Amino acid sequence: MKRYSVFAVAREAFRYHQGWGRAWKSPEPKKKYDAIIIGAGGHGLATAYYLGKNHGLKNVAILEKGWLGGGNTGRNTTIIRSNYLQDASAAIYEKARSLYETMSQDLNYNVMFSPRGVMMLAQTQHEIRGYKRTAQANALQGVSTEFISPEKVKSLVPIINIDGPRYPVLGALWQSRGGTARHDAVAWGYARACSDMGMDIIQQCEVTGIRHENGQVQGVETSKGSIDCQKLGIVVAGHTGVLADMAGFRMPVESVALQALVSEPIKPCMDVVVMANTVHGYMSQSDKGEMVIGGGADGFNNYTQRGSFHHVEETVRALIETFPIISRLKMLRWWGGIVDMTGDRSPILSKTPVGNIFINCGWGTGGFKAIPGSGWAMAELIAKGHSSLTEEFSLSRFKEGKFIDESVAAGVAH
Numbered sequence: 246m247k248r249y250s251v252f253a254v255a256r257e258a259f260r261y262h263q264g265w266g267r268a269w270k271s272p273e274p275k276k277k278y279d280a281i282i283i284g285a286g287g288h289g290l291a292t293a294y295y296l297g298k299n300h301g302l303k304n305v306a307i308l309e310k311g312w313l314g315g316g317n318t319g320r321n322t323t324i325i326r327s328n329y330l331q332d333a334s335a336a337i338y339e340k341a342r343s344l345y346e347t348m349s350q351d352l353n354y355n356v357m358f359s360p361r362g363v364m365m366l367a368q369t370q371h372e373i374r375g376y377k378r379t380a381q382a383n384a385l386q387g388v389s390t391e392f393i394s395p396e397k398v399k400s401l402v403p404i405i406n407i408d409g410p411r412y413p414v415l416g417a418l419w420q421s422r423g424g425t426a427r428h429d430a431v432a433w434g435y436a437r438a439c440s441d442m443g444m445d446i447i448q449q450c451e452v453t454g455i456r457h458e459n460g461q462v463q464g465v466e467t468s469k470g471s472i473d474c475q476k477l478g479i480v481v482a483g484h485t486g487v488l489a490d491m492a493g494f495r496m497p498v499e500s501v502a503l504q505a506l507v508s509e510p511i512k513p514c515m516d517v518v519v520m521a522n523t524v525h526g527y528m529s530q531s532d533k534g535e536m537v538i539g540g541g542a543d544g545f546n547n548y549t550q551r552g553s554f555h556h557v558e559e560t561v562r563a564l565i566e567t568f569p570i571i572s573r574l575k576m577l578r579w580w581g582g583i584v585d586m587t588g589d590r591s592p593i594l595s596k597t598p599v600g601n602i603f604i605n606c607g608w609g610t611g612g613f614k615a616i617p618g619s620g621w622a623m624a625e626l627i628a629k630g631h632s633s634l635t636e637e638f639s640l641s642r643f644k645e646g647k648f649i650d651e652s653v654a655a656g657v658a659h
């Protein structure tokens with residue numbers, strides 16, 4: 246067994262402590278960075294991490310107006326899956342899912358990845374056809390999914406009611422290597438790794454303006470002063486339109502509030518993730534025992550980061566129909582996040598009309614699962630100017646009509 250001296254342990258403990266200190270204390274901004282990333286959510290932090298790890302670009306700052314992971318990254322229901330229909334989506338989501346498998350080791354930080362299996366219930370003939378088609382597409386893409394019978398559904402989830410009053414369960418699309426991870430830990434793990442590489446994570450630092458000259462980015466104005474940079478990544482989810490406006494271009498995204506809620510903790514009763522798209526509700530059980538429940542998105546654009554009663558009522562009604570066992574469960578709390586929706590329900594990872602400004606957004610209701618793949622691809626795009634994973638997700642697809650229609654795979658809020 247390897248032995249460590251008391252001095253070495255104390256030094257490592259000090260370094261570890263310093264690592265946290267850097268991330269939390271918000272260092273003073275430097276004069277000029279090779280790259281600035283706006284937004285310390287999962288996608289922004291992962292982008293910075295892979296810029297350093299894969300491309301050696303470490304003179305990087307991540308600017309965050311609030312706190313690490315305080316946006317959608319710390320507000321989601323943590324579902325991870327890659328069973329999308331289109332090839333471009335399968336490539337980036339499966340890259341992300343596979344990176345989740347080794348993320349705890351890679352970051353030396355336990356993100357509690359739990360590949361417990363994700364099932365999407367088919368409750369109409371239309372859904373059966375849609376999911377069978379997705380399973381076939383996934384087989385060709387090398388993504389392991391299968392369409393399973395109602396009996397298999399019941400054996401995997403004994404608490405489910407497969408003879409629902411309105412919509413019986415007719416089968417499900419099952420991805421056994423899908424699952425969940427601890428959302429804050431993903432942000433914290435990436436942040437600590439970025440900090441260890443010498444990057445500056447500057448919290449409570451709101452970007453209020455973007456400077457560019459002759460079509461090239463020069464830097465940003467912030468609540469802590471002006472900072473220069475060579476390259477700029479805008480990774481701000483629901484605030485994409487606001488930041489794009491500062492840079493002088495428009496984005497085809499809309500911002501809406503999406504909600505979730507959790508129950509009081511109960512004994513373990515369900516060890517897979519279940520999504521019921523037709524009645525609209527999805528549920529998993531956290532390690533603490535709470536039932537984590539996903540609700541719906543508002544039908545109107547807004548920047549409201551809170552829940553509303555009618556969504557709770559609709560979501561709980563749908564889930565009681567699917568899981569009658571939860572009818573007397575008390576709900577602990579509920580909340581909302583501002584998600585950024587595109588028309589084809591696919592993300593945008595792209596260059597922009599301003600030189601050296603790159604944008605990553607449009608993950609809508611389903612971007613937690615994509616964090617490592619998105620960061621990997623975005624870093625490549627920023628460092629090299631192109632990435633095979635982002636090609637089809639460029640802004641130009643809206644001009645050319647080359648949409649990546651994922652309205653079925655992303656038809657439920659997750």
Ligand SMILES: Cc1cc2nc3c(=O)[nH]c(=O)nc-3n(C[C@H](O)[C@H](O)[C@H](O)COP(=O)(O)OP(=O)(O)OC[C@H]3O[C@@H](n4cnc5c(N)ncnc54)[C@H](O)[C@@H]3O)c2cc1C
Pocket residue numbers: 283284285286287288289308309310311312313314315316317318319320321322323324325450451452453480481482483484488503504505539580581582583584608609610611612613614615658659
């Ligand atoms: C209720 C809910 C449930 C969800 N469930 C799932 C799920 O189960 N599975 C899944 O895959 N996805 C899910 N999602 C979606 C997922 O959370 C998001 O797609 C993902 O977290 C987006 O990450 P991000 O890093 O792009 O954005 P965020 O985490 O929102 O980070 C953006 C950051 O930018 C910062 N920012 C904004 N403006 C500025 C500025 N001017 N200056 C500096 N910083 C700024 C914000 O403060 C924020 O911290 C859910 C979302 C919600 C709201």
